[in-house]
Amino acid sequence: MEVRIEVAALEVGQVVRAAFAETIESQAGEVVFDRPVTGDVEIARDRRTVRLLGHLETTTPLTCGRCLTVFQQPLRADLDEEFLVDPVPVHATGTGQHQLGTQDFMLHLGPDLILDVNEVARQHFLLSLPMVPLCRPDCRGLCPQCGANWNETTCSHQVPAVDPRLAPLLKWTDRFPEK
Ligand SMILES: [Zn+2]
Ligand SMILES: [Zn+2]
Structure with missing residues (x-):
């Protein structure tokens, strides 16, 4: 109509x-x-x-x-x-x-x-x-290498969520957990 x-x-x-x-x-x-x-x-x-x-x-x-x-x-x-x-x-x-x-x-x-x-x-x-x-x-999109939908799954090509340069810092905070 x-x-x-x-x-x-x-x-x-x-x-x-x-x-x-x-x-x-x-x-x-x-x-x-x-x-x-x-x-x-x-x-x-x-x-x-x-x-x-x-x-x-x-x-x-x-x-x-x-x-x-x-x-x-x-x-x-x-x-x-x-x-x-x-x-x-x-x-x-x-x-x-x-x-x-x-x-x-x-x-x-x-x-x-x-x-x-x-x-x-x-x-x-x-x-x-x-x-x-x-x-x-x-939206995380598709893996450009294997086509996995990163909203639903993970694959071995995934970029690490944490910048490797910050990884030591994360370990450091692990030793002093928040109270
Ligand atoms: Zn999407
Ligand atoms: Zn992949």
Whole structure:
């Protein structure tokens, strides 16, 4: 289902709040949003603009960049977008110069004045994808020699956890255990 707001049906000054619980498509080949997107959205209609605020969450299965395990990556989208209700872009109205204003950087709703909340959410989620997905921040990765998953097991190629130069120091502290 798509959440599409008919902005023309909103009165100036009207604020609509709604719980969001939808399944949306990522529409980006490798990425799937296979869990529902949940959260809250608020749509505030002003005379020339409509503002969309919202906090949405979902997850997507990604492959860890270190250990190659597929895991569910939490995704969060904090929406704060303002759209011009004026269906005609300012640039198209005249041939003369005009000062750039904030409205030049706002998105325009299409001529049908439909605010497609799913589309905004989709773009936010795709932009929030990590460059290098990690199943957990301290993922130990795979052994480059035997391929053992160091999160689950150890192997003989493992780098010693303690710098050998510090080993004598550890022995020293052993002799004086903390009380
Ligand atoms: Zn990992
Ligand atoms: Zn190994």
